[in-house]
Amino acid sequence: MSPAQISLGALVLVPLSAAVLTAALPPAVRHWPGLLAALSGAVLTLPVLWVVQGGQVVELSLGGHSAPLGIHLRADGFSVLLLLLTAVVGGLVTVFAAAFPASTGRHMVAGTQPGTLRWQPAHPAFWPLWLGCWSGLNAVFVAGDLFNTYVGLEMVGLTAVGLVALGRTRSWEAALRYLFIAVLGSLLFLIAVGLVVSVTGTLDINQAALVIAATPDNHAVVVTALILLTVGLSLKVALVPLHGWLIPAHAGSPTAVSPLLSALVIKASLFVLLRCWLWLVAPGMSTNVGAPEAVAAPAIATTLAWLSWTLAGLGTLAIVFGAVMALRQSRLKPLVAYSTVAQVGYWFLFFPVLLNPESGRLEELPVTTLGEDVVIAGAFGGTLCLVLGHGVAKATLFLAAGYLKEIYGTDELDQLRGVGRNHAGLVLAMGMSAIGLAGLPISLSFSGKWLLSTSAIASGQYWIVGVIVLATLLSAAYLLRMMAPLLIEAEDDGHLLNPPERRQSSLPVVVLLPPLALGLLTLVTGFSGAWVVDLLEVGAPW
Incomplete structure (x- = not known):
């Protein structure tokens, strides 16, 4: 196993392990595993970047079981660019949060008088939530199949909702609204995944794309799935008019949370949307992307054109x-x-x-x-x-x-x-x-x-x-x-x-x-x- 392949799995497991560790540590020292995870994320991204820059796709089948039965990780140029953005922005925001604990949110503690409460800066839940979110982001970017993509999106969405809620009470309403949007978007995506699996028999993105190209009779089902996942992921990306949740969530979050939401979290849903359009559907339905013989029926082509213009x-x-x-x-x-x-x-x-x-x-x-x-x-x-x-x-x-x-x-x-x-x-x-x-x-x-x-x-x-x-x-x-x-x-x-x-x-x-x-x-x-x-x-x- 090459260093790049090892790094591919470690990019998901290291921040996830750090999230579990920080949850078990006293709040005063939780930033140390966070800083170590940030450094590790930068180091682990470099071998993957080196191999991909050399023109090779990095692939890893966990446990030796290849797709469609096993968990298949894959990093191409698209993946590496988002991994690099996450490592840089996530690492620098982690340094900011460690040096300025008050930026991680506020939480209620017992006041000086019996039965009273007061707001205390430096929320102890920030580090487990952020590191869990980081693991989810990397999982989305390296997932080779639709199910693990869904799992990664769920990790990102649920931890992001928790991060929004780290502010004062005015943030809780924004977090609840964000939760509804995240769940609805994920539900639409999951239904779309089910439709794709029903006609392709596989969750692997590349294998499913080959089946879609070889079975034009199933294109109507695939386009239906594409519409569903496009709506669901557009909710998560906050494309107008589906943007109402974004302003209170991003503006009302703690100082160290807002940049993570805007710079990274919404990029995960955009990544999946583009991956499904370009890697899953387009090769079998568009001659511009796939083989010259990849031609969709006129009704299907019209629907895709209508969707793209919308x-x-x-x-x-x-x-x-x-x-x-x-x-x-x-x-x-x-x-x-x-x-x-x-x-x-x-x-x-x-x-x-x-x-x-x-x-x-x-x-x-x-x-x-x-x-x-x-x-x-x-x-x-x-x-x-x-x-x-x-x-x-x-x-x-x-x-x-x-x-x-x-x-x-x-x-x-x-x-x-x-x-x-x-x-x-x-x-x-x-x-x-x-x-x-x-x-x-x-x-x-x-x-x-x-x-x-x-x-x-x-x-x-x-x-x-x-x-x-x-x-x-x-x-x-x-x-x-x-x-x-x-x-x-x-x-x-x-x-x-x-x-x-x-x-x-x-x-x-x-x-x-x-x-x-x-x-x-x-x-x-x-x-x-x-x-x-x-x-x-x-x-x-x-």
Whole structure:
């Protein structure tokens, strides 16, 4: 067994073991296994990345039993990119939480007077829940079959609900609403899995894709399953109009929880959605992805086209609606949360490119001689660049917003006017992440927009370019709305602003390192767009 194969299983088992260990330890020392798990996650990801970057897919059959009977783990380029994002963001947020225990939530303890209760910072349940969530995330990214994908999604969803509930009482309603959404989304996905198994006889994704391609008579059942899982996973991703749970959950969570939810948790559902569309269904129904003989019946093709355009339309609506709502916010964390609603819309624009019936005639277009597989690879690579860029930038913004709220006891923008002079490093991190979130040059999101735009033009989907331009302008507007009050030093009449009173005098210097590191990564990763596209070719279905 190679080091990469060992790492594949350890990426799931190490954080899961650490979660069990932290639950048994006293609260004061629970952060140590968390830090060790974060370090282990980074180390274990490297052998997998090394092998996949060399052009090979890493596979492991647990217990020596291969699919469909055994548990089959698989890491291709798509998996590795999400594992890497989880290791980086999860590791830095873990450092933040360990250095700043109050950021992990509040819990009730007995007061000084008999029969009274008081709120105590540093929630002891954070570490078991977060490490369990980390294990679930890695399980989703390396699962080779649909059942273990479902198990991983359940771990992520239930632990994320628990993390949301670590705030004060106002977070409990948001957690309960999130629980209903998580259960409903998982139920729809599980029904879809049952339908796929009923016509393919296997849970393994690659094996099921081969059966789907070989049995056109079952395509109607498969498309029904695809619709169900798309609705269920869109609930978990918070695609407009299914986004209502996200704002109170992300904005009302503790400081160390919000970046995990926005940067990582919703990515698990998006990963499964894209995996099912591209690896499970498209090879047997789309000539653009599968073999030339993979042709769906006209009714099936029409249904898939309708579904792809519906997702793109909702994505466009999400971009506009999320941006407008972000502009209307007076508090920092809800503004950042609504920007997630807007950014989610980007991730659904490429579906018409995937199933565009005109893309089979690309050689006839005067603007390009690219083949269908190259265009789809570019659109998918651009989408993944946007996903990764969003994860890094959004983690920065939520950490910074939570930091300011902990220091001053509020995230009202009017009350935070002028605080930038006292937190230059934090504002610098926010500025770098704002560049990335807006998709300006030298950021990874800019590379993603460029790749998606060029692929859209190559396939004749010119409207996508217009949406991206509009979205960039709207992003710049609400990010300016976020940054401007923090940088104001004087009133209109020239009088200097008095910064608000601090609720806490100071925090450890190490607390500033995670947002600064993530802000810097937002820009540094801007040069890795071509690398992301090349890595996605490893194990790709086209």
